[in-house]
Amino acid sequence: MAKLIYPLTESVLEKADLKAAIKVINSKKITMGQKTEEIESFFKNKIVKMSSLMVNSGSSANLLIFQCLINPMIKRLKPGDEVLVPAICWSTSLWPIIQSGLKVKFVDIDLDSLNISLSDLEKKISKKTKALMLVHALGNCADMTKLTNICKKNKIILIEDTCEALGSTFKNKPLGTFGEFSSFSFYYSHHITSGEGGMVCTNNSKNLEVIKSLRSHGWSRGLSKSKKIAKKYKKIDKNWIFINSGFNLRPTDINAAIGIEQLKRIRNILSIRKYNFLTIKNELIKNNKYNHQFSILKDQKHSNIAWFGIPFILNSKDKKYKLRVMKKLNLKGVMTRPIISGNFANQPSIKLYKIKTGPKLHNADLIDKNAFFLGLHNVKITTKKLNLLVESIYSSL
Ligand SMILES: Cc1ncc(COP(=O)(O)O)c(C=O)c1O
The missing domain is CATH 3.90.1150.10 (Aspartate Aminotransferase, domain 1)
Incomplete structure (x- = not known):
């Protein structure tokens, strides 16, 4: 191959990012901690005005959203419920739906936006349709006023895969803030990068607590009700109470520190x-x-x-x-x-x-x-x- 003239992405790490990462490494506390909390509150307060949890990728954010919706503590979706998804989507926009025992139905796209076709969306809605996994392809979007009205009218849970659209707005409202959940990716070629990393956002405190627990083994540590839970299960060591099923989808504080520097600019x-x-x-x-x-x-x-x-x-x-x-x-x-x-x-x-x-x-x-x-x-x-x-x-x- 000839000399690379125009790669898909170019080195996006600046001195400040590297300095912040090295500071975390030197602190010898590199696992999820204070820096992760800092980026989560930055994201919540300055970007989406929704509760935000950092994870190790945008894919993990999508997985947590569907695992939350089928979780026995939430019970919003049940096996066989139908989730609509635009045919132009990413692999992990789609697979978490199937991995969560739900049924996928593809919706065609609109050629002017490369995003979901609203006319095909209306055609594809059935009695079984319970959620829409919307993908803001390439940062662009559908007409979000019309789309949210369709979702409201049909009682469809709206999830926004915003992994390609950090910073895009519709009528001055950021994408990722129209639905009940949204996901963001901080992978290398995205608007900001923390190496690997992502954010899962929700406007519902119950969802937040369940996602927090699922992100970390299903334990109660770090939950707002952790003290209450410890009181209820006195026979179990308070740091080792597993109240839910779980994964380990946490970021490291190194990722968080780099992400904070990028978000600042x-x-x-x-x-x-x-x-x-x-x-x-x-x-x-x-x-x-x-x-x-x-x-x-x-x-x-x-x-x-x-x-x-x-x-x-x-x-x-x-x-x-x-x-x-x-x-x-x-x-x-x-x-x-x-x-x-x-x-x-x-x-x-x-x-x-x-x-x-x-x-x-x-x-x-x-x-x-x-x-x-x-x-x-x-x-x-x-x-x-x-x-x-x-x-x-x-x-x-
Ligand atoms: C639309 C979309 N969703 C999800 C993802 C997954 O993000 P990640 O690579 O951080 O897992 C990507 C990644 O490129 C994406 O483009």
Whole structure:
């Protein structure tokens, strides 16, 4: 492969992040502790105004949400209940639903936003539908006013997978704050990174306590009622009372410390990413070689999108054209990837678990065949890099 011109992500760790991580290591207390509490209160107070718990990934956040909903202490969902999910989703937007004994039903996407199609959503709702796992694909969103109304009308629990949309807003309200639960990812290529890491948020204190316990072995330590629980179970050592089933999905304080530093400069990060998105898009569109060979999306109406990447929708009927373009770009040192995982209904794991995919998902299939995306970086693109990128794109089409 040629010299890498444009990777999916670029080194995003700054000196302050490394200093904060080293401070935690030097303290010799690196497991979940004070720094995790600090990032959780920062996230709650400054980002989502919802209770927030840090976990070791966005995938773990999604798993905890569904495990909470089926938990005997909550009993909101039961085996066989139906959860809707857009066909353009990530693997761990979907698998926690199945791993929790629930049934998945795919919903097609809207070609203007690459997010869930509201008309198909309304068609797919049945008596068994109890929840919607909404995925804010690439940071963009659906019309959240209409979507929340549909959920309210049909008594559907709304969960927002916001792993690709930290910082996006709809009518000035952050994505991740419209539903009862939301998840965020701080993986390397996301808006902020703590290496691995994520956040699970909820507006309900009972959910919060259950998720807290599930995150840490199912024990009662750290819960608001831990003293009361200790009184009730006097015969058991107060630090070793297991009131629930559990996992270990905790972050380390090293992840938390890096995450805090990045959150402190989130405004700057978001404005650089927006600059890069608009600069690259404008440079491509105003180029004299532009002949509508592709389109790049606009922000959803009424929203301010913190794009996760730059989506390219190719204007071609040739099924193999996208793969040829992606191959050429990769050979030129420009990394590309599918729109999240393409139409997830076409993935082999779906066949492995014999999951019914329902009627054809035409738009998701179209995107699968004709679209890919480039990453967005947290450092301003230089003119030299911009020119190389534009030249590589046009010579690959
Ligand atoms: C939409 C979506 N959900 C969930 C995840 C999982 O996040 P993580 O990689 O932190 O587990 C990702 C990761 O890229 C994602 O894009």
